[in-house]
Amino acid sequence: MSAGPAVPAGPLPAAAVRRAPGLRLGGGWAGFAVRRAGGLLMSMLLLVVVTFLIVPLLPGDPARAIAGTNSSPATLAAIRERLGLDEPMTTRFVHYLGDIASGRLGTSFRFDTPVADIVSTRLPYTVQLVIPAVLLSLLIAVPLGMTVGVLTRDGRRRRLGVAFGTVAGLLASAPVYVVATLLIVLFSISLGLLPSGGATTPSALVLPITALCVGPAFAIARVVRQETASVLAQDYMRTARGHRLGSVRLHLRHALPNLVTSVLTLSGLVLTSLLGGTIILENVFTYPGLGTEVVQAIIYKDYPVIQGIILVVGMLALLVNLLVDVVLGIVDPRTLDGGRRGH
């Protein structure tokens, strides 16, 4: 797919760009980039502000909250000094911004090591769960949902429809930590097939990734099925049937492209929530990713680590959203003009 110039010379109004013939694609992408960059900046700012606010919002004296009620004045002073609590809020925020911009995320209270080091050690572990889970979810959801959608169109095969609705609904609504726990009981304890924790061998990844993608896969499959049913009822599918194509070509060539937009739009939401699921899931498998670390940091009030990890997880979520939008723009150029178009 040819992508037009990604960065325009200036903030061109989308409508003006759209009207210029020949520039359509580039104009669409330019407008998209402008709009998206604005939104991205806003989201990042929100993320930075929210993580910054963790310390000032601590009830009572933040230093005392961190150090504990019985700490000596000297300790409190040291903490105040270290976090710059005596400076005005704006100064602290500017420092915080500057630190983040230069990649410094502070120093862990517990380990006395730079947060950046902790994050960069643990991030790859989390990513190696998330990416396969995202891909697997889509690879399961789209063919499954479409097949069931085609088979049950117009109220055919009612039993299959009900069976799929029940099973997929059950799997889609089961929380990830419950699925993970039950998978451990089944595959690690009863069958003894797979390890129940750690990240030392590839086989240790099988259960976490499976647990992670079951919910999203079936949640998306349900939507794919519904969308397939509604696409098949469209006039253009009758036109395509009038072309007397084979079943495979009819559905893959004419129905599938029309599913992609709504499915991807929804997937963006499901996949960001998958990111949240990872944080919880890692605790089931005592997996050395960001999730186990952030939970420990909250319990031990290691605020710099909390801030650093939430920043990174938030950024990952924004990245997933951006990726979804870019893919949407490539498959369905109409979405470039006005954000996402759902069902």
Added chain:
Amino acid sequence: MATDTTVRRWRRNPSLLAGAVILGLLVVVALVAPPLLSGSAETLTDDARLGPGAEHLLGTDAFGRDVLARALVATRLTLLMAAAATAASFVVGVAIGALVHLAPRWLRETCLRLIDSAVAFPSLVLALVIAAVLGPGTGSAIVAIAVAGVPGFARLTANLAATVADKDYVLTARLLGVPGPRILTRHVLPNISGPLLVLLSSSFTLSLLDISSLSFVGLGVQSPQYDWGRLLNEALPSIFAQPSVVLAPSIMLIVTGVGAMLLGDGVASLVDPRTRGTAPAATGAADAAGPATPAKESRAPQAPGGAGATAGTEPDGLLTVDGLTVRAGDRTLVDDVSFTIGAGRIVGLVGESGSGKSTIAMAVAGLLPEGARANASRLALGDLDLLGTPPGRRLATEIGIVYQDPIGTFNPALRLGAQLTEVARTHLGTSRRQARRDMARALADIHVTEPERRLRQHPHELSGGMLQRASIASAMTTNPRLLIADEPTTALDVTVQAEVLRQFRRINREHGTAMLFISHDIGVVGVLCDTVLVLHGGRVVDRTTGRDLRRGTVTHPYTRALLAATPAAVEAGATLSAVRWTGDTTPAQPDGTPPDGMPLDGTPPDGTQPDRAPLDAMPLDGMPPDGTQPDRAPLDAMPLDGMPPDGTPPDRAPLDAMPLDGMPPDGTPPDKAPLDGMPLDGIPPHGTPPDDLSDTAADRPPAAEGSR
């Protein structure tokens, strides 16, 4: 009455019922379990780590407490926390989403952007921030999940309110000076309550599962309190020694999830009338109601009625439709319709919506919707039997179809080139390149500008009129024997209609393609068609000719009523819907003779303007519908042409014989109305075929023109 419909609604909505039952049971457990089971759930005993057994169904934990009892007792705390969190996010979120619209513009935009940004993050991220601020605990988990749910409600409310705010009734209220907050509470919020309700039910589950997940990782409920998440958390360390301990809380969480999902689905379909069952429109519902109709119903040989019905149509038919009946479930959509279309002839089907005309067309094309079945003693295009399963290749190439709504007809996700050339590439083996070249030329022929570029565009980049012309050109690429046009002009502007009609006339003239032309507009049918079948309630009630329609010399009262209800009559106060033909009480006369004393409602007294051509009434032509030029062919109202009259009384009155040029009526009633006077291409309407068309004109079958 009200309760009756409520009961029926619930019965028709099994997922709502099941979800409500499951959640209702949970509420009962939450109420009953703590007083009854607290003892076995919380008393420390020596029976530690028992397996499942008769006394303890799911065994005991490390302190000898009954596992099942603990899970049941924990229901109360779990549900209460989820309810509190959901209620808080609902109230705060809806308030923010609604109040945003009362804020000044800059503040509103900023807030909306902020809400959008917040929704982009997983809710757990925000929850972790709150948990970090407040520290682990029951209260902080509730607040954390409540705060995390706020952006979702705020955004939904803001978006819905924005759509409702543009509605007429809100604008009216605003113009009447109703104050902003009152508009919100009286007009906006009630109208967006449906989707909010759906979000509320799904949000409750999410809150429940999220709070449990916080408890599960140790950030929520702390010992000695316990909710399901906490129970799972405590079971995990001993999972190898005693895996059954995780079962109870897991099952409770899954059951709740399923219950809430079912309830959410149910509420969604309750709120959204489009969902479930009703979606595939009437046919699907009818199919579901009674799929009892035998699939193959071999009809008895046509009774005299059938023979009579065939009378008055063309002999040596190319398309033969004999005794066509279409049923959907127990409804009969088309009842015993027979007609033939000779080579090069145009047969029109006219009638009000629901009269079965489109169903006939789709039965001929083999594209009936799911659940509708066609039976006939004969349904054939030449040697091609359309009743069995004819080869797709022959169907695709021998029948061209133009549909009503050009925008819905094209696949929005595919480029025009791919769609327009698909039949040629798939069934004729034409190479991609050649097919595109052919298509570009065909588009250029029908005055589509920049055809090469159009082929690379998506449908939404073209106008409806241009799409419809492209669709006609595409239907003609395989040089089909029959062209089916199903209300091809209905969705178009009047001026565009004329151009599209011209294309049909041109195709018929140049290629000799037979056509089945469907329209509810009797004027359009009269202009274009040789023979016209008037349909009502799935039956043919009249057979007439385009010429009679144009001259107004139709005799059948229903047809006359239809004619009278064309726009000129509408101005006089009659409407098409007022035309009521009680065909059930008086059997239709197949030969079109009006039965005596035909009951006919709402028809203005007839005979006053018997000769008026219906299309005079075309709104854009600026002609007085005075009927002073009785023989004028309707489409002469066409404003586009400006062609000089050629003086030759045409066999078919030329389109360009136009009212605006003051040409006197030539006195010869045109046999067909004149679409061939293509104004846009500057081709003289008659006599010598223009150069660029001569090749096609040469192999034109003689039947195409002037056969009378």
